Amino acid sequence: MYKIMTPGPTQVLENVRLARSLECTNPDLDESFFDFYKETCELISKLLCTGNETIIMDGEGILGLEAACASLTEPGDLVLVLDNGVYGKGFADFVTMYGGTPVLYTVDDKNPIDKAALEEYLKLNHDFKYATLVHCDTPSGMLNPIGELCPLLKKYGILTVVDSVSAMFGEEVKVDEFQIDLLCGGSQKAVSAPPGLTFVTVSEDAKGVMAQRNTPIASFYGNIQVFFGYYEKKWFPYTMPISDIYGLRQAFENIQRDKDMIKRHRFIGEACRQAVRKAGLSLHLESGFSNTVTVIDVPKETTAGEILRVMRQEHHIMLAGSFDSLEGQVIRIGHMGTNANEGDMEATLEALGQTLSSLGIPVKASMGRLFREAVL
Numbered sequence: 001m002y003k004i005m006t007p008g009p010t011q012v013l014e015n016v017r018l019a020r021s022l023e024c025t026n027p028d029l030d031e032s033f034f035d036f037y038k039e040t041c042e043l044i045s046k047l048l049c050t051g052n053e054t055i056i057m058d059g060e061g062i063l064g065l066e067a068a069c070a071s072l073t074e075p076g077d078l079v080l081v082l083d084n085g086v087y088g089k090g091f092a093d094f095v096t097m098y099g100g101t102p103v104l105y106t107v108d109d110k111n112p113i114d115k116a117a118l119e120e121y122l123k124l125n126h127d128f129k130y131a132t133l134v135h136c137d138t139p140s141g142m143l144n145p146i147g148e149l150c151p152l153l154k155k156y157g158i159l160t161v162v163d164s165v166s167a168m169f170g171e172e173v174k175v176d177e178f179q180i181d182l183l184c185g186g187s188q189k190a191v192s193a194p195p196g197l198t199f200v201t202v203s204e205d206a207k208g209v210m211a212q213r214n215t216p217i218a219s220f221y222g223n224i225q226v227f228f229g230y231y232e233k234k235w236f237p238y239t240m241p242i243s244d245i246y247g248l249r250q251a252f253e254n255i256q257r258d259k260d261m262i263k264r265h266r267f268i269g270e271a272c273r274q275a276v277r278k279a280g281l282s283l284h285l286e287s288g289f290s291n292t293v294t295v296i297d298v299p300k301e302t303t304a305g306e307i308l309r310v311m312r313q314e315h316h317i318m319l320a321g322s323f324d325s326l327e328g329q330v331i332r333i334g335h336m337g338t339n340a341n342e343g344d345m346e347a348t349l350e351a352l353g354q355t356l357s358s359l360g361i362p363v364k365a366s367m368g369r370l371f372r373e374a375v376l
């Protein structure tokens with residue numbers, strides 16, 4: 001067994017695993033399950049500081065992103081795709097797939113999207129039905145200031161679709177205050193349940209736009225609108241994965257009880273970055289570090305594959321490489337959700353320092369100790 005220190009999936013607590021093993025009813029027919037589902041959705045809305053309805057869909061985080069685009073996009077729509085990372089750019093594919101025209105706003109991928117620069121752009125270009133944004137672009141660990149960007153877009157009448165799959169609950173998300181129309185999350189990142197579920201909060205404005213479509217939503221599984229009124233109708237579009245939802249509910253109850261979650265992510269993130277810098281390694285980004293993941297450039301003397309192999313074989317710890325344009329360039333430590341604890345982080349950084357030393361890379365001090373000193 002490995003210690004899973006990847007930026008999702010994360011470690012799953014025993015009470016979540018046990019909740020998934022509870023006896024099941026028929027979720028299509030048992031009215032008590034409709035109550036359970038609705039109460040779980042309401043808890044998610046509460047934890048995300050919104051009066052907007054949340055729906056839970058049976059699919060991994062990607063389904064939420066695709067469903068948001070499928071449900072809003074009509075053929076010919078112009079969609080602004082804010083891109084400073086792999087997931088940022090990736091939204092363009094979903095827009096195209098559902099007949100829209102993505103307009104990429106591509107900026108520096110080592111720093112967060114700048115509000116003032118976006119404002120200059122929007123003064124001249126604002127004829128968009130909606131915009132897509134990524135809160136934490138996980139392959140690089142880039143944290144974008146959605147709390148500044150979404151209200152600005154809203155000012156120009158542009159709806160927002162935000163992917164916060166790998167940031168929410170490790171970084172602050174206040175849906176109403178940030179004026180986010182569709183916010184997408186997943187079960188397997190900071191929420192710390194196994195992969196398999198996505199959830200989306202939906203604003204009244206977004207519901208209005210879906211209701212006024214001229215063409216039907218070109219998807220069934222990716223149709224958010226088909227869920228509306230499920231509770232009154234006692235009808236789901238498909239059989240809900242009841243055990244997954246039992247686990248998700250427990251994971252959210254854990255989050256509800258954990259009053260210091262954001263603060264803990266902040267100091268763990270900061271201590272991790274400090275240990276990396278003091279060890280003489282280089283962080284991939286210049287600024288905009290998400291407190292849910294740390295992304296480190298691979299020293300030129302070795303490869304990402306070698307570091308990850310030694311970490312697994314010698315230390316039984318799993319870190320992640322990256323993908324797309326960052327494939328082979330960086331390694332990533334996921335410190336989100338249950339992974340964000342001092343003990344696991346100290347052990348992970350200590351092992352990383354030893355791994356690098358064994359590969360002939362100079363490390364200035366014990367990385368576990370550097371982390372410990374930074375935490376104190």
Ligand SMILES: *Cc1c(COP(=O)(O)O)cnc(C)c1O
Pocket residue numbers: 008060061062087134136137138163164165166186189
């Ligand atoms: C993990 C993640 C998702 C979910 O999809 P994967 O299949 O795990 O790639 C979506 N968006 C972001 C930013 C993520 O980190």
